[in-house]
Amino acid sequence: MSYVRCLRGIASGVEYPAGIPMNLDPVDGRPVEMVLDLERLRRAWPDASWYRPGRNDLWRFGALLALDAEDPGDARFVVSLGEGATPLLELSGEPAVRGTGLRLLLKDDSRNPSGSFKDRGMAMVASQARRLGLRRLAVPTQGNAGDSLVRYALAGDLDVVVAMPPDTPAPIREAVASAARLHPGRVHLELAGPTIREAGARLKERWLPQGWFSVATFQEPGWRIEGKKTLGLELAEPSPGETRWHVPDAVIYPTGGGTGVLGMWKAWNELQALGLLDARRPRLYCVQSQATRPLVDAFERGATDTTPVVAGATVAVGLNVPGGVGHARVLEIIRASGGAAVAVAEADIEAQLTRARAAHALDIGTEGAACFAALPQLLEQGWLRRGERVVIVNTGSLAKYRPVAA
Amino acid sequence: MSYVRCLRGIASGVEYPAGIPMNLDPVDGRPVEMVLDLERLRRAWPDASWYRPGRNDLWRFGALLALDAEDPGDARFVVSLGEGATPLLELSGEPAVRGTGLRLLLKDDSRNPSGSFKDRGMAMVASQARRLGLRRLAVPTQGNAGDSLVRYALAGDLDVVVAMPPDTPAPIREAVASAARLHPGRVHLELAGPTIREAGARLKERWLPQGWFSVATFQEPGWRIEGKKTLGLELAEPSPGETRWHVPDAVIYPTGGGTGVLGMWKAWNELQALGLLDARRPRLYCVQSQATRPLVDAFERGATDTTPVVAGATVAVGLNVPGGVGHARVLEIIRASGGAAVAVAEADIEAQLTRARAAHALDIGTEGAACFAALPQLLEQGWLRRGERVVIVNTGSLAKYRPVAA
Secondary structure: OOOEEEEEEOOOOOEEEOOOOOOOOOOOOOOEEEEEOHHHHHHHOHHHOOOOOOOOOHHHHHHHOOOOOOOHHHHOOOOOOOOOOOOEEEOOOOHHHOOOOOEEEEEEHHHOOOOEOHHHHHHHHHHHHHHHOOOEEEEEOOOHHHHHHHHHHHHOOOEEEEEEOOOOOHHHHHHHHHHHHHOOOOEEEEEOOOOHHHHHHHHHHHOHHHOOEEOOOOOOOOHHHHHHHHHHHHHHOOOOOOOOOOOOOEEEEEOOOOHHHHHHHHHHHHHHHOOOOOOOOOEEEEEEEOOEOHHHHHHHHOOOOOOOOOOOOOOOHHHOOOOOOOHHHHHHHHHHHOOEEEEEOHHHHHHHHHHHHHHHOOOOOHHHHHHHHHHHHHHHOOOOOOOOEEEEEEOEOHHHOOOOOO | OOOEEEEEEOOOOOEEEOOOOOOOOOOOOOOEEEEEOHHHHHHHOHHHOOOOOOOOOHHHHHHHOOOOOOOHHHHOOOOOOOOOOOOEEEOOOOHHHOOOOOEEEEEEHHHOOOOEOHHHHHHHHHHHHHHHOOOEEEEEOOOHHHHHHHHHHHHOOOEEEEEEOOOOOHHHHHHHHHHHHHOOOOEEEEEOOOOHHHHHHHHHHHOHHHOOEEOOOOOOOOHHHHHHHHHHHHHHOOOOOOOOOOOOOEEEEEOOOOHHHHHHHHHHHHHHHOOOOOOOOOEEEEEEEOOEOHHHHHHHHOOOOOOOOOOOOOOOHHHOOOOOOOHHHHHHHHHHHOOEEEEEOHHHHHHHHHHHHHHHOOOOOHHHHHHHHHHHHHHHOOOOOOOOEEEEEEOEOHHHOOOOOO
């Protein structure tokens, strides 16, 4: 029993029928998202009984997701490897916030099945593809999205082609190559570069015309947003012993394409529509590398969209997104939240990678390290205030990029 | 508020005061365990209200643990990196059980913070050490236990020395070495071999006389058993939407020293004493490698204890335990459960490592692969029966042993 009422262009507002395998909004080439009938959901599940906190994965948000893993009609489509429900950890010893009165927490999404937050989106992608009867999926990737999709495709009995630049981090390239060797005809690897753009072009040229369905960022009809929505839901759900939903004061989020920003925002808006949150939102601080900072430039300029830049070189591979069809919406959300987009130096990311990993004994990846690198400027500029509860999102494990102990 | 009534020798039955930093039972050199006052617990927490299913780590078992992370008096001692609450995943596509009517599940403990089930024990070790004011811990290891303890020691502001054979898997050796470089004077690495026995001897000779406290398997007073107990609790806790606690029909468990076996059994006994389980227990199938099979030999001989063997060479490093002070109790538990100890060939472990990882798109380690390798003989010999719910425990991530993608 799905409560998806329709698909809707996030910029055009034009509505399309739910359940059609569309890509970008034909009106303006912007993303579409899934619109839920929250009134009907509310009537069907009084007292937010769609929420099943005892369940230890992202499917505990039940009917508030586009597929309900515990609905008999939906369950057969759902592909799960135990994604989501990642820990929210206190970083009480963090020296950067000592004496500031801040309460700093880490949402550790490196603890997902494939080691990154991409699993939230790809679990939903594989499940939705199965529901629509799509058997062949194509994705261009800088790394984590490709590895993740391969796992969910295999688990969901789907075929997949992954296109990536040849300089994709070796552990991920090897994981996909090894899956392709083990599952000939089911998993395909295309190396095309130098950037994800050329990888995408290769898919468009060779694979999409053969009927493979693109699940590149925002190319699928809101599925990855719907999966990333669970990050926002998890940041808002009642703590143990509480009954009240509530959000942190600020979220520091490493931002590439921005699916997670759209997803979190959608989560909080839906919770408000359901009467579970008020109008307050966390201030979103989107962190980019100085090497590739389209969002930061646009934010500082006061622009409503990014101007595509030439991608630089950053160890935070997932942030190396020179432009994107979702960036206008990301900027709108940052501003609506009262937050900011900030850039950090590569040297600071590397320094935090060593320091923060050692200080907290956690598997903080390069994108997570970029958020730690942003703390000093956020504090100096007065963005973070005494007594606030601030969450850093660690989007992935370092082991995906470099050979390190898990 | 702790419900630990005393420590007790698991073989001698002799009781010792709770909260003393003892090692093995002085009466017989066997392990001691923590004994809880379950009657008092039951009265204090009616309707099993110590259980907090909304909490996403092993501390959700509250007062049923030796420390309650939500008790104000205990909380300051608790060291947590978000351990436990690992997923229990359906392996519906497993060809080995096709047509058998079995429901096969994987308890994926590779999803712990350091990538292995050792985190359950070491979270408890670090927390108990802090409670008793012990600041310097020593552990000999074949790998995962050492890496795990280093992380919890750092997080809990304790000092640690880890002794390991020089041929410990490189990712783990490197992780500990790198922590030692980053935290000089706080983390120490001793290379001593060729086996864990010589590593232990080195600690005894150089470190324990200086006041370092040994937390080698069973050397601490039941702490690691208490941590591993949470594995048994998680296997028995109500599924989402249920209220009833219940156990699987069988658990296939890769067994080295056997702390996990003692821990799970203790969990189920305590749940029965609390009126939450009946007398039924899962049949325990302890899996070892043909290379080092003391439990299997003793089980087949009908012996009440293992005869220490010479350690062989196995890729399932965690199973390479030639003998142990807890083995007599492991044999007793296997028999009481109606289960068995079985050995698998090295070639079969390697074959399953490739096949099972690819088939299920999960990070199955060598010890988990050994359990898959045991399935054919368990089925052929009639140990597993139609309609049963059978759990394989995947104790760790392959990335801890070999450079693979996460």
